Amino acid sequence: MLPAFVPSGLFRYGFSKKYPARRHFPAPKDLKPTYDVVIIGGGGHGLACAYYLARYHGITNVCVLEKGYLAGGNTARNTAIVRSNYLTPEGVAFYDKSVQLYQELSQEFDYNILYSERGHFTLAHTDAAMRTSRWRAEVNKQLGVNSELIYPEDIAKLCPSLNLSDKVRYPILGALYHPPGSIARHDAVAWGYARGAAEAGVEIHQQTAVTGIIAENGVVKGVQTTRGTVYANKVMQATAGSSSLIAKMAGFRLPIRTIPLQACVSVPVKPFLDQIIVSGSLHVYVSQSSRGELVMGGSTDPYSLYSTRSTLDFKEGLLGHMLELLPMLGELKVLRQWAGMADMTPDFSPIMGKTPVENYYIDSGWGTWGFKATPVCGLTMAHTIATGEPHDLIKPFNLERFANFAQVGEKGAASVGH
Template sequence: MIPAFVPLKILRYGFRKKYPAERFIPPAKDLKKSYDVVIIGGGGHALACAYYLAHTHGITNVCVLERGYLAGGNTARNTAIIRSNYLTPEGVRFYEQSLKLYREFSQELDFNILYSERGHFTLAHTDAAVRTSRWRAEVNKQLGVNSELIYPDEIARLCPHLNMSDKVRYPIMGALYHPPGSIARHDAVAWAYARGAAKLGVEIHQQTPVTKILVENGTVKGVETPRGTVYANRVMQAVAGNTSMVAKMAGFRLPIRTIPLQACVSVPLKPFLDQIVVSGSLHVYVSQSSRGELVMGGSTDPYGLYSTRSTLDFKEGLLGHMLELLPMLGEVKVLRQWAGMTDMTPDFSPIMGLTPVKNYYIDSGWGTWGFKATPVCGMTMAHTIANDSPHDLIKPFYLDRFVEYAQVGEKGAASVGH
């Protein structure tokens, strides 16, 4: 007997005699001489923007230019955590909208991203950390976000595998508990947006780096690539760790420093950790993937570097703290280790919207929280490009706030030390 919950689509596929693979992106074609919009970068944010330009605003003459392969940069190098329990009202509203879009994602784009609500714990090991957690919880509640400060007894009940002993260097005194905290498959998010955009007529060109940005009288005119010059009415960059270098080609500077952020995964284990656990004091965060791997990360490296190499120092420091939280993992082996390039701003909030160059837009400064913002970035940047005016949700993240002393301080909610 076939179970009633098996989707009809899977049944049809199972009874086929032939199994033609679905092509996500049409075969590559020659670049056109001009487009309404050129998007530099082929990661999650860029592809989401292309999708919403076509889907919501009807702008389909769009070209996405990626120097490597799709989602091969920071989209492929993150730890796939989704949450909205930030510290400032501006940040909470922004990420709460992203979380809502993630909940509807698979249905809208007909693509399983393995979205899984786990509950997110930000552990507090000091009186100061408890006060910050209480502060964040109150801000969250005022804005309708499910978040609360809980104490050791409740933490032990909800997450029984954590070491709650007070005989350790950093005893757990409390936690900010965020039940909607989730994880999702990062590459699935990017591929879903790529497929959706391509179906609507967006052109996606891989292995096509931008070598020059054409600016005349303060207005962008197009870009140069090894495959020829491409003219455009409007251009957006969403290039993660290469933000400052691409902005320099457009003729302006950004208050961003780029530093590596490392992570690793263990060999697959029998599922035991349902929650996402974060400790800002220990500079560690961990969740268990649907394949059983423990996905673990730590703080950013203490120096600027354009590199995705991994180090022994990171692994030793991270795993030492992991064993304090979860001592039973002493014999578990690390499967692989990697790093991504994070663009850090002075106030730990992104830089989005208009730039000093007319018709040139930017989606940048994501530091360690870019993946969770993917849908809302696509939605708001598409609105900004289509209307040449920033969406209300991203108005606080304008570039000139650093000149006007109007920063949006999110350091207290970044979850890992920087």
């Protein structure tokens, strides 16, 4: 039996005698003057919303506006980890739905997103971290998510590459083990959603920046772009890194700080690390890609900045901790380094749904955990836009919670950039 995440079309293509080229997306066209829905942001979230609007709600008069190239923002700058071992019941239910959707995407798209279950280890180096791991494990179990607290002897069996010596600065006391933890090809996810949406009639316009939001008497009417004015019945923004700037155009403020998040990869080496390793105490995470690269990152930078520059300070701090966990990597070379822009909310949870501007919707505040939520964001925001009412899974993430003191505290499960 073929694994569920391998698209059957890949096998049909491999055994075919002819290989007809298939255009991924229709040829670019002019903007129409009016659309039912305009989506600002051509990353994974915006494309997924467009896809589900067409698939489940029959809304195809949709325009996706991207100021750069398709999925060239944070979607192209993340480290592609998928998991649902969060801390709050609201967060666990939300991300678990996303994992379920991810597991079927390759078949749904007939397009291989390279989804690979690895097992996710959140290492604990202190008694406090062990308590938090136990807490998260119990919340996960209550909601049907496979997570458990394990100890060094079990870690050694599951991940023999890790340094479990007690002769280090931060010995490993245990770990929250989450078997469904996975990685996927980030651009394949975006392209799959984009192709499906385009085939249904959605228009995707690249190199089209939004310069203003048109609103009258508190109701959105359309957007101004570098290619002209476009009117719409409803507008959604899904612009990671620029959320506060776009919201300001619409006339309201967001409780968001935008901070650089850096990562890097090594030169390819033979596969030795099947698992995803995360340490909140060391501010480090690592997995090995299908090409053999070690994909590494850590926490956000300690200051707000609208920039995607990289720093030597980040590499020095990250790689020092990497050598404590995996000391055999001392001679391994770094291949490339990059940064994204993370929109951080006070409670480390997203802001989704309605806004003070009628018919204007928002999908923002994703910090360091936006990629793993791509499918569920598209699904729930499409429902919210089509029906005018927030999907049950995103009701806790409304903007009003900051004024009503109803925050969803996920810092204990999202304090490292993964």
